[in-house]
Amino acid sequence: MADPVSSAPGGTADPDEIARFTAMADAWWDPTGKFRPLHQLNPVRVQFIRDNVCRHFGLDADAERPFAGLDFLDVGCGGGLLSEPMARLGAKMTSIDAGAKNVEIAKIHAAKSGLDIDYRNVLPEDLAAEGKRFDVVLNMEVIEHVADPQAFMAASAMVMKPDGAMVLSTINRNLKSLLMAKIGAEYVLRWLPAGTHDWKKFFKPSELARLARAQGLEFTDIRGMVYNPLAGTWSLSATDLDVNYLAFATRG
Amino acid sequence: MSAKTSSTAQSDAPEALDVDVLISGGGLAGGTLSLALAQAGFRVATVDLENMATWTDQGFDGRASAIALSSQRVLAGVGIWDVIHQETAPMLDIRISDGHSPLFLHYDHTELTDADGVSEPFGYMVENRSIRKALNVLVPNTEALTYFAPNRIQSLDRAADAAHAVLQDGTRIRAKLVVSCEGRRSPLRDQAGIKLTKWDYHQAGIVCTVEHEKPHNFCAQEHFLPSGPFAILPLPGTADKPACRSSIVWTEREDLWPLIMDLDDEAFLEELVERFGDFLGGVTLVGPRFAYPFSLQYAHEYVKDRFALVADSAHGMHPIAGQGLNMGLRDVAALVDVLTEARRMGQDIGSLAVLEHYQRWRRFDNTLMLAVTDALVKLFSNAVEPVQLARDLGMAAVGQMPDVKRFFMRHAMGTVGELPTLMRRTSA
Numbered sequence: 002m003a004d005p006v007s008s009a010p011g012g013t014a015d016p017d018e019i020a021r022f023t024a025m026a027d028a029w030w031d032p033t034g035k036f037r038p039l040h041q042l043n044p045v046r047v048q049f050i051r052d053n054v055c056r057h058f059g060l061d062a063d064a065e066r067p068f069a070g071l072d073f074l075d076v077g078c079g080g081g082l083l084s085e086p087m088a089r090l091g092a093k094m095t096s097i098d099a100g101a102k103n104v105e106i107a108k109i110h111a112a113k114s115g116l117d118i119d120y121r122n123v124l125p126e127d128l129a130a131e132g133k134r135f136d137v138v139l140n141m142e143v144i145e146h147v148a149d150p151q152a153f154m155a156a157s158a159m160v161m162k163p164d165g166a167m168v169l170s171t172i173n174r175n176l177k178s179l180l181m182a183k184i185g186a187e188y189v190l191r192w193l194p195a196g197t198h199d200w201k202k203f204f205k206p207s208e209l210a211r212l213a214r215a216q217g218l219e220f221t222d223i224r225g226m227v228y229n230p231l232a233g234t235w236s237l238s239a240t241d242l243d244v245n246y247l248a249f250a251t252r253g
Numbered sequence: 254m255s256a257k258t259s260s261t262a263q264s265d266a267p268e269a270l271d272v273d274v275l276i277s278g279g280g281l282a283g284g285t286l287s288l289a290l291a292q293a294g295f296r297v298a299t300v301d302l303e304n305m306a307t308w309t310d311q312g313f314d315g316r317a318s319a320i321a322l323s324s325q326r327v328l329a330g331v332g333i334w335d336v337i338h339q340e341t342a343p344m345l346d347i348r349i350s351d352g353h354s355p356l357f358l359h360y361d362h363t364e365l366t367d368a369d370g371v372s373e374p375f376g377y378m379v380e381n382r383s384i385r386k387a388l389n390v391l392v393p394n395t396e397a398l399t400y401f402a403p404n405r406i407q408s409l410d411r412a413a414d415a416a417h418a419v420l421q422d423g424t425r426i427r428a429k430l431v432v433s434c435e436g437r438r439s440p441l442r443d444q445a446g447i448k449l450t451k452w453d454y455h456q457a458g459i460v461c462t463v464e465h466e467k468p469h470n471f472c473a474q475e476h477f478l479p480s481g482p483f484a485i486l487p488l489p490g491t492a493d494k495p496a497c498r499s500s501i502v503w504t505e506r507e508d509l510w511p512l513i514m515d516l517d518d519e520a521f522l523e524e525l526v527e528r529f530g531d532f533l534g535g536v537t538l539v540g541p542r543f544a545y546p547f548s549l550q551y552a553h554e555y556v557k558d559r560f561a562l563v564a565d566s567a568h569g570m571h572p573i574a575g576q577g578l579n580m581g582l583r584d585v586a587a588l589v590d591v592l593t594e595a596r597r598m599g600q601d602i603g604s605l606a607v608l609e610h611y612q613r614w615r616r617f618d619n620t621l622m623l624a625v626t627d628a629l630v631k632l633f634s635n636a637v638e639p640v641q642l643a644r645d646l647g648m649a650a651v652g653q654m655p656d657v658k659r660f661f662m663r664h665a666m667g668t669v670g671e672l673p674t675l676m677r678r679t680s681a
Binding site: 040043047065085086087089113232 | 294413414594595596597598599600601604605606609610613
């Protein structure tokens, strides 16, 4: 392996992005560290996934392990912040990241947590080539970091089972998101290291929907994530998609 | 039976007991938390220093607690209320008076009605030992709860993956979260390096139970005397005299209370009656007397990785407003909500990200109550004339303003603020 950062160069991954996140890998599981916003976002992300997956597959959302029996793929899993809650809720997890160090950190953490998660340092197109197919594909906070969004969406759609679902989340591209998600979060609040996001790579909901539609996917739900600075918590909003938002997509 | 004593627990077992939550301290708050979490589907281990067979003895704890309406819902939710409701007395009126001033404040529960026009009592008086008796009934019958008593946590290692505890008898327990319900002197809190601020009121509460000739009519009385508040709190009586027993909390300065405690029963009763008055007829002393020094203390943090403080280990206040156990039960109900929601969202229940929600929810509320009780103590343990006049006028003024009065009454009932699920009124 020539590149110590990634064993999966080329493809849909962007080497600069991989290097940037790998440098922060040790901080993934520090809830007060660099990834604090993701820790805080986690409950609402899980809520959105849980509600939509249960509705789509006709599962009991109040069960302790509602995802039992479903194969999940977490694309761009990082340190496993979302993979672990999914596994606790019963999902059979395959989690991939282009950063080799992220995958190692995630493996160690899952072992400590006593969770069975198949972490792999591959790209979605590698799994597609292997013929792997999943009930649910999670593309959370990842599409704004890839080199070729169109190819990435195509590879992600290919690993979905015919009646499967895809969950996407990203950041809107407008003046408010530039102010809040980029300048506010990176430079003012210092929630994220400066340079974490490239605002030009953000997607408007309509653009994301178009990318999905090109792969035969339709959005059945879309919600904004809104931060309450007083409570320090995030909540889902049906109307405010201005900054962070989530979408649930299925094949028509 | 899931309750284990030291003699039956296996000390050389190689396998650790694996639980979701390990609770140190199984008293009023810890026992309630143990039941609530076990009933919510968590696996719980609880460790207590005391022998459950003797902690209901009359000499163990002579105190009675005021249970606000919202706290009563918590106790009902976990099944304790069902066991003890015969041993509780409703507080239908609260009468507050200042020394021998003619002005007083009178709260009548019928002034406050719900949408259906029904008025509920302000709360209930319950002897602490009644709650312990109920725990003795419920704990052994709770499947998901393992109780270790008398026992203690000898060593605790809070690692990234889980907390690992070794009990005095050698039992090893692995838990996602450790909760201290150890009370004001919490060894685990100190070990976790959580700072504590504390000050002494230089007062103690002399606590005893009396019987009186006339019925109290379920009215709680608080007289503000120069040395501090003197409270007469209604307890249920006997079958033939149903409302003729009360719990006394008699505040006395630190230089005086030891002398009063040393008096023989006859002289003690004489001092008591002088403060009690004769409005309930003749008074007799039943059971032993106790003295509890009053202080205020608060922990600077409620949570660490895999660790949380609940009730008195997080905050201890003066009993002037009868809120100590109520605040503790609010902590209990809030923690149950936070952990249940975290599990629903697949979160690690011992992670700081989850526990911070509990801290944010409870610390402000508790700090506010500490400040209010502290201000009340300072206001009412003061014999300076203008202060006395001001508080007399203040009490009379509050009595004249129905909205302000109702506000105070709702606070007394504990139904203000963001309520955890266990504290909300159910339609049933």
